[in-house]
Amino acid sequence: MNNWVLVCVLLVAMGFAYQFGTMRSRSLVDGKARMHSRPVHHGLLVALWCGLPAFTVFLLWSLFEPGILRSAVLNQLPPDMAGLQGHELEVLMRRVQSIASGFGVSDQPAAYELAAAERLRSLQGTGRLAMIASMAVLAVTGLVYALRRLSPALRARNHVEAVFRVLLVVCSTIAILTTIGIVLSMVGEALHFFRFVNPVDFFFGTVWNPRFSTTGAGELGQFGLLPLLWGTVMVSIIALLVAVPVGLMTAVFMAEYAPGWVRALAKPIIEVLAGVPTIVYGFFALVMVGPFFHSAGLAVGLDIRATSALTAGVVMGIMIIPFISSLSDDIITQVPKAMRDGSLGLGATKSETIRKVVLPAALPGIVGAVLLAASRAIGETMIVVLAAGNSPILHANPLEAVSTVTVTIVNQLTGDIDFASPQSLVAFALGLTLFAITLSLNIVALYIVRKYREQYE
Amino acid sequence: MDIQQAQPNPPAAASDKRRVRVEKSLQRRHRAERRFRFIGMSAVVFGLGMVALLFISILAKGLPAFWQATVVTEVYFDPEIIRVDPRPVAQPGESPAQLREREMAWQTQVTMVNWNRILEDSLIAHLPEAASARPRVRQLVTSGERFKLRDMVVENPGLIGQRAQLKLLADANVDVWLKGNIDRSLPDAQQQLPPEVRAWADQLYERGVIQMRFSTTLFVNPDSRGSLASAGLAGAFVGSLYMMLIVILLAVPVGVASAVYLEEFAPRNRFTDLIEVNINNLAAVPSIIFGLLGAAVFINWFGMPLSAPIVGGLVLSLMTLPTVIIATRSTLKAIPPSIRQAALGIGASKVQTILHHVLPLALPGILTGAIIGVAQAIGETAPLLLIGMSAFVAAIPGTPFDQSTALPVQIYLWQGNELRNFFEARTSAAIIVLLALMLSLNAFAIWLRKRFEKRW
Amino acid sequence: MENDVMRASLASAEAAQNNHTPELKMSARDVRVFYGESEALHGVDLDIYANEVLAFIGPSGCGKSTFLRCLNRMNDTIDGCRVTGRIELDGEDIYDRRLDVVLLRARVGMVFQKPNPFPKSIYENIAYGPRLHGLAESRAELDEIVQRSLTRAGLWDEVKDRLDQPGTGLSGGQQQRLCIARAIAVSPEVILMDEPCSALDPIATAKVEQLITELSESYTIVIVTHNMQQAARISKRTAFFHLGNLVEVDETTKIFTTPSDSRTEDYITGRFG
Numbered sequence A: 001m002n003n004w005v006l007v008c009v010l011l012v013a014m015g016f017a018y019q020f021g022t023m024r025s026r027s028l029v030d031g032k033a034r035m036h037s038r039p040v041h042h043g044l045l046v047a048l049w050c051g052l053p054a055f056t057v058f059l060l061w062s063l064f065e066p067g068i069l070r071s072a073v074l075n076q077l078p079p080d081m082a083g084l085q086g087h088e089l090e091v092l093m094r095r096v097q098s099i100a101s102g103f104g105v106s107d108q109p110a111a112y113e114l115a116a117a118e119r120l121r122s123l124q125g126t127g128r129l130a131m132i133a134s135m136a137v138l139a140v141t142g143l144v145y146a147l148r149r150l151s152p153a154l155r156a157r158n159h160v161e162a163v164f165r166v167l168l169v170v171c172s173t174i175a176i177l178t179t180i181g182i183v184l185s186m187v188g189e190a191l192h193f194f195r196f197v198n199p200v201d202f203f204f205g206t207v208w209n210p211r212f213s214t215t216g217a218g219e220l221g222q223f224g225l226l227p228l229l230w231g232t233v234m235v236s237i238i239a240l241l242v243a244v245p246v247g248l249m250t251a252v253f254m255a256e257y258a259p260g261w262v263r264a265l266a267k268p269i270i271e272v273l274a275g276v277p278t279i280v281y282g283f284f285a286l287v288m289v290g291p292f293f294h295s296a297g298l299a300v301g302l303d304i305r306a307t308s309a310l311t312a313g314v315v316m317g318i319m320i321i322p323f324i325s326s327l328s329d330d331i332i333t334q335v336p337k338a339m340r341d342g343s344l345g346l347g348a349t350k351s352e353t354i355r356k357v358v359l360p361a362a363l364p365g366i367v368g369a370v371l372l373a374a375s376r377a378i379g380e381t382m383i384v385v386l387a388a389g390n391s392p393i394l395h396a397n398p399l400e401a402v403s404t405v406t407v408t409i410v411n412q413l414t415g416d417i418d419f420a421s422p423q424s425l426v427a428f429a430l431g432l433t434l435f436a437i438t439l440s441l442n443i444v445a446l447y448i449v450r451k452y453r454e455q456y457e
Numbered sequence B: 001m002d003i004q005q006a007q008p009n010p011p012a013a014a015s016d017k018r019r020v021r022v023e024k025s026l027q028r029r030h031r032a033e034r035r036f037r038f039i040g041m042s043a044v045v046f047g048l049g050m051v052a053l054l055f056i057s058i059l060a061k062g063l064p065a066f067w068q069a070t071v072v073t074e075v076y077f078d079p080e081i082i083r084v085d086p087r088p089v090a091q092p093g094e095s096p097a098q099l100r101e102r103e104m105a106w107q108t109q110v111t112m113v114n115w116n117r118i119l120e121d122s123l124i125a126h127l128p129e130a131a132s133a134r135p136r137v138r139q140l141v142t143s144g145e146r147f148k149l150r151d152m153v154v155e156n157p158g159l160i161g162q163r164a165q166l167k168l169l170a171d172a173n174v175d176v177w178l179k180g181n182i183d184r185s186l187p188d189a190q191q192q193l194p195p196e197v198r199a200w201a202d203q204l205y206e207r208g209v210i211q212m213r214f215s216t217t218l219f220v221n222p223d224s225r226g227s228l229a230s231a232g233l234a235g236a237f238v239g240s241l242y243m244m245l246i247v248i249l250l251a252v253p254v255g256v257a258s259a260v261y262l263e264e265f266a267p268r269n270r271f272t273d274l275i276e277v278n279i280n281n282l283a284a285v286p287s288i289i290f291g292l293l294g295a296a297v298f299i300n301w302f303g304m305p306l307s308a309p310i311v312g313g314l315v316l317s318l319m320t321l322p323t324v325i326i327a328t329r330s331t332l333k334a335i336p337p338s339i340r341q342a343a344l345g346i347g348a349s350k351v352q353t354i355l356h357h358v359l360p361l362a363l364p365g366i367l368t369g370a371i372i373g374v375a376q377a378i379g380e381t382a383p384l385l386l387i388g389m390s391a392f393v394a395a396i397p398g399t400p401f402d403q404s405t406a407l408p409v410q411i412y413l414w415q416g417n418e419l420r421n422f423f424e425a426r427t428s429a430a431i432i433v434l435l436a437l438m439l440s441l442n443a444f445a446i447w448l449r450k451r452f453e454k455r456w
Numbered sequence C: 001m002e003n004d005v006m007r008a009s010l011a012s013a014e015a016a017q018n019n020h021t022p023e024l025k026m027s028a029r030d031v032r033v034f035y036g037e038s039e040a041l042h043g044v045d046l047d048i049y050a051n052e053v054l055a056f057i058g059p060s061g062c063g064k065s066t067f068l069r070c071l072n073r074m075n076d077t078i079d080g081c082r083v084t085g086r087i088e089l090d091g092e093d094i095y096d097r098r099l100d101v102v103l104l105r106a107r108v109g110m111v112f113q114k115p116n117p118f119p120k121s122i123y124e125n126i127a128y129g130p131r132l133h134g135l136a137e138s139r140a141e142l143d144e145i146v147q148r149s150l151t152r153a154g155l156w157d158e159v160k161d162r163l164d165q166p167g168t169g170l171s172g173g174q175q176q177r178l179c180i181a182r183a184i185a186v187s188p189e190v191i192l193m194d195e196p197c198s199a200l201d202p203i204a205t206a207k208v209e210q211l212i213t214e215l216s217e218s219y220t221i222v223i224v225t226h227n228m229q230q231a232a233r234i235s236k237r238t239a240f241f242h243l244g245n246l247v248e249v250d251e252t253t254k255i256f257t258t259p260s261d262s263r264t265e266d267y268i269t270g271r272f273g
């Protein structure tokens, strides 16, 4: 990659700048003046002056160049081509790009394509030259300027540290930017979707049947959220029914009964369950648990589908066990010993103490943990993709196949993404719903857990 | 209880009555205690059992897939069939481009050779009765193996007219049949191989011509559609490595920097509170949402390529960021303030204190958290599906900008393959590879932690 | 029924005082306690008589709490804690394998240093013990136990209107009396108190002290205290612990006026501790 070479060159230049800076700084020391900063800082400052402006130009250029080039090329297309939309335009641009890059296309390119490619190539060429030139100028100017400024009194360290701080602040805003990005992209595309489908029909519709995007906008399918939401809820409830009792009892046993060595051995093993990728659980559900339920159902005369809400829910529950158990373990061990002593001192047995004093005292924290687990279950994708059967029909039978919000997002967005069709865009409306649900669960849960911690701190 | 029989003091009468009551319920209470304890133990056993079941079933299914049915046979590079010109050599006065063109033409010619016929001949040498059913015989060896012959000749044209002892992968269906992964009593209509091919496979297996041999196909080949038996993980593995690299290069430095800022510099105000709440929530956002983010922002807005590890890496980096931040912050929190005070006390600036004293101490903890985050990231599937990484890619990506899949996505693709009998084992094998990668990362993290654990 | 008990125990207390042949309630012989490898108590011999208030004093860390916890086997709940020697309750070895700790703790109740009401309502706090042990056969009976215990703890008038409010909402002194009420709700024979007033202000302390004096009519009370005036005010006999040894035990007045061991004298006169 040419860009990598450029970045490397810049880094090397910064290295040299650092050397110059330290050298110059040392020569300053030879005088009698007392230095404010050490040569290292002078060197760093010079290197920063040399590299930062050039790098900024590089970043901005890389960010805006493609867009500018694209519009330049588009303007140049013959008028009958200018009306192209969406997919066809993309195809054309790709062809032009690959002609320009010298790869060529498999068939004979049209004249206007060649012309566009030619223009693209020349623009690219000049653009690149201009960028490299301006970077070089900036780097040299920065270097010279910084070297000139070096003096014993220069607070080089403070300057360098200020840059360092700014860098840290920038890094910590990325997390915020991510959230903003999520919200903006989700809301933006969802609004797009709601231009095709009435939000009321989406949020309260009971039929999910989006058709294929190729059938055209004339016969728009039905985009009812409720069957998917219900599927999600059903699978999550089954998962929690498995995970909460097992996880909680595991936590109780580990925290209150298990001798040290059992704890030391069993805890990490159970926590392995949390590290296993969800696709592995999906496969496990598909080839082991599903068939097992199916044949077990046959044995008792029940018709259980191999891929069903039950299968997906149970396997998801297994996945969540360590999540609940380690959170609850923390919470249970936070209940003060005085509370246990009070109960034991009255002649309660251990289990009575746990059931009637420890668990009630830990209840808020445990509720928080369960809510966090629920948000996990709701957002879980691969297990349900593989094991829930993908049948977006509103029914209440856990032995039957269901579909969920996450499964549908995957179904609607795999393969070719067409950001102009409601069939693809609906994924963002679903994503927004999912995000809103999990976010509110998380906020409530984190709030409860934090309040609980404070209570015993 | 003997204790209540010794009752010397007068209030004993009433006290006795009370104690009788207490004792009446005692057995029940102790039974409840034992039951409760038993339930707790069962929960733990259930959890452990599930771990065991998961791993045992994956291992049991997947390990056999590393050994594939292989035809060990002598192949005659028959000059009658391989009618190709001698390999072009540089002529005086010829430009390199012209030479390359002639070379390409020659390679095309080599590819056009009826390699199948050579394979068939080699098999018919073992099965004279099959001479009349050439198309059937071919079904014994997986179709990709003819390219192996071609590559050998391209490499060494001198082979033409020679004989060589070769190990050729048997067809996926033969592998399934010989391993008993299909019910042998099924009627012909439901079998994937015609009866005579099944009989030949059995014969050759008995005679040792077909053997179960450890095969490196899985590790060195990319995915394949035409020749299922030679479908491998290499493409997906390299794709995952690229993404891992990107996560390490992006999420780890940025995460550590934000943690350092939040923990060491940030004043406590609205804004930092917001960042804090935001990070905690981001850590619990479902991974698929990050996939949607990637699709909308990187693919749709920035116009980045579909199926490229660079986009996958970016998405996974954003997803891993909160994990790294949280782990780093808790490590920084655990470093006693006395260390900072000592450094500040001898006149170091805050930045110097952090760079020279705090971060080195925190390093093992940070690395541990980072590695665990990275391991989590390479196991993620859902977000990658949304940025087009589930496309079939039959090549090992050369750069992070090429089309590629990833290990978990490959697992997803393989589990959906129609040839279930073959791919169930192959998928499990892929899972073993993925788990092995994650386990070694985690083991590395644990080793780091043990090695550098709290030395202050 | 409870009146009977009270009358009976009053009678026995009187009898004990009149006869000057106090009746032995608990006795400890050569009790040693180990936390892991280290020995925290080095062989304690002590007799506890029915319906007396016995105070344990001594510098902190000398093993008072440790010994107190031996008396109802609360030490069992501490990992790595081991007790040797013999402790009897009414002539019965309480460390006997056949003995049921649950039963023992119902007979030997405990009040802790820091008030530790359960995060439940006041009513539920008191009813907790009787419910566990099945002491009440009806709701009415339970109500009566709750009322009686609160009354005896001198708390009834203060809380009778808010029985359904959380016990943790009471003031520190009230909480501690709630814990005492909770302990007497199961009608133990012996009540162990580990510095019950150390977390309370003087007024609350005075109330609890008065309560202890009243309770001593019907219960045997062993109290650990840091405060020597307190020991002097409420206890009949006092035991002085030092560095894991029981140095001496005698009538409180004698300990405070003419101790027989010089270490006791040093401690009393404030030379250490």
Ligand SMILES: Nc1ncnc2c1ncn2[C@@H]1O[C@H](COP(=O)(O)OP(=O)(O)O)[C@@H](O)[C@H]1O
Pocket: C035, C040, C058, C059, C060, C061, C062, C063, C064, C065, C066, C067, C078
């Ligand atoms: N849970 C424990 N684990 C280890 N050692 C303990 C524990 N509890 C008390 N000790 C030790 O036993 C000794 C006596 O403690 P304690 O009985 O609490 O003293 P006191 O109540 O007289 O202040 C002390 O040296 C203390 O360090």
Ligand SMILES: [Mg+2]
Pocket: C064, C065, C066, C194
């Ligand atoms: Mg104490």
